Amino acid sequence: MLRQEAPAESQDVEGLVIRAQRGDQQAFSRLIASQYHFIFRVAFRVLGHKSDAEDVTQTVCLRLATSLSSFDHRASFTSWLYRVTMNIARDFLRSQMRRRKLVDGAAGVASEHVDAEQDAQRPVQDIWNAVRSLPEKQRDAVILVHGEELSQEEAARIMSCKKVTVAWHLHNARKALRDLL
Amino acid sequence: MSRPVSHDSLSRLPQEPIPEPSFGRMQETIAAAQQLFARQPVQMPGSQVVGRRAFFGRTWMEAILGAGFFSTACVLAFVLSPAFMLSPSAPAPEPAQTGPIRTDMVSRQGLRPADLDMITDLEPARFGDLRLGVRNVDDRFAIYHVDEQGLEQQLVEGRKSVNERVGISNAVLIHWNGQDVLAIRSGVGGLQRWEAFIEVGPRFELSAALSHQIWDATDSAEVEKRLRTS
Numbered sequence: 076m077l078r079q080e081a082p083a084e085s086q087d088v089e090g091l092v093i094r095a096q097r098g099d100q101q102a103f104s105r106l107i108a109s110q111y112h113f114i115f116r117v118a119f120r121v122l123g124h125k126s127d128a129e130d131v132t133q134t135v136c137l138r139l140a141t142s143l144s145s146f147d148h149r150a151s152f153t154s155w156l157y158r159v160t161m162n163i164a165r166d167f168l169r170s171q172m173r174r175r176k177l178v179d180g181a182a183g184v185a186s187e188h189v190d191a192e193q194d195a196q197r198p199v200q201d202i203w204n205a206v207r208s209l210p211e212k213q214r215d216a217v218i219l220v221h222g223e224e225l226s227q228e229e230a231a232r233i234m235s236c237k238k239v240t241v242a243w244h245l246h247n248a249r250k251a252l253r254d255l256l
Numbered sequence: 257m258s259r260p261v262s263h264d265s266l267s268r269l270p271q272e273p274i275p276e277p278s279f280g281r282m283q284e285t286i287a288a289a290q291q292l293f294a295r296q297p298v299q300m301p302g303s304q305v306v307g308r309r310a311f312f313g314r315t316w317m318e319a320i321l322g323a324g325f326f327s328t329a330c331v332l333a334f335v336l337s338p339a340f341m342l343s344p345s346a347p348a349p350e351p352a353q354t355g356p357i358r359t360d361m362v363s364r365q366g367l368r369p370a371d372l373d374m375i376t377d378l379e380p381a382r383f384g385d386l387r388l389g390v391r392n393v394d395d396r397f398a399i400y401h402v403d404e405q406g407l408e409q410q411l412v413e414g415r416k417s418v419n420e421r422v423g424i425s426n427a428v429l430i431h432w433n434g435q436d437v438l439a440i441r442s443g444v445g446g447l448q449r450w451e452a453f454i455e456v457g458p459r460f461e462l463s464a465a466l467s468h469q470i471w472d473a474t475d476s477a478e479v480e481k482r483l484r485t486s
Contacts, residue, residue, distance in 0.1 A: 089467075
């Protein structure tokens with residue numbers, strides 16, 4: 076599944092951003108409506124709960140209303156929105172202490188010995204919960220590269236690090252998940 | 257026989273099904289964001305917040321002095337205003353010419369603000385053969401292109417702070433990829449940015465992609481260079 080926007084869509088979004096930054100309320104409304112599902116999807120990948128993802132999506136949308144002017148077009152709007160959403164989702168996780176629950180859940184998964192066939196049948200949700208139990212940087216790298224299917228370069232831009240760092244996080248995540256799964 | 261791929265947990269990750277967000281919640285969120293956005297003062301990217309606090313200073317003493325200065329300035333402006341200096345016997349200014357357009361404005365009152373070209377004159381800006389202009393009214397502004405016949409085309413419209421004035425500091429017309437591209441540098445004070453408008457038929461339309469390429473160019477030569485290399 077192609078996660079990145081088509082060029083025409085991307086240009087539309089950038090155009091809406093420019094107009095919204097100039098105070099065009101209609102452009103802002105269209106921007107929010109067009110990005111709502113994207114924000115929700117990214118938030119859900121980090122959190123794994125629909126209602127939590129909706130809470131974060133709401134926070135991101137309200138943050139856009141007050142902070143869109145801080146977007147300086149140095150990166151694409153989509154990259155910027157990834158960063159904003161993942162940061163707010165991370166803060167949400169920290170405040171809700173859900174991370175501990177996820178780690179506990181993942182530990183339960185890890186304690187079960189399963190072979191390759193059983194692995195293939197394991198509910199997808201459990202696998203992604205294991206991903207969410209990883210340290211933040213590893214989790215973000217896996218979500219961006221293997222969930223959102225972005226390139227490592229794009230993931231590095233979003234995570235404000237070098238591509239080699241993303242590769243290192245993925246390497247560590249791979250090792251951790253090999254133990255867990 | 258070993259299967260290298262099977263050892264890579266990540267390459268075998270199946271896509272997680274993403275639930276649909278609830279429609280009602282989505283509508284509530286979008287409405288709340290719209291309301292909040294409507295209450296925000298317009299701030300150009302990268303600008304600093306300039307408000308009453310910045311105007312009056314950072315201490316109470318500065319605030320009092322600032323408020324006193326501001327009050328004095330208001331009184332002087334009122335006393336010296338042309339309306340105040342008119343003698344009581346002077347005839348009242350004639351109302352503006354009324355007609356179908358004015359009637360139309362009245363009928364739309366409360367629904368949408370009047371077009372800026374019906375409220376105030378164009379502040380012309382000329383760059384070589386290029387004729388452009390700006391209108392600043394209260395918290396709104398618009399930038400225009402004026403063609404050879406003197407017909408105005410509104411290029412962009414936006415919001416600003418009431419005490420700010422949007423101006424055009426540079427502009428250039430570039431032939432690019434078989435089309436004319438009008439690049440305009442505008443903004444408030446030192447906060448300026450380039451925007452690109454592609455000629456489509458008889459009109460110029462904002463190009464987000466080209467604007468993204470040139471927004472921080474230092475001058476028109478660099479705009480042209482960036483477009484040529486794109």
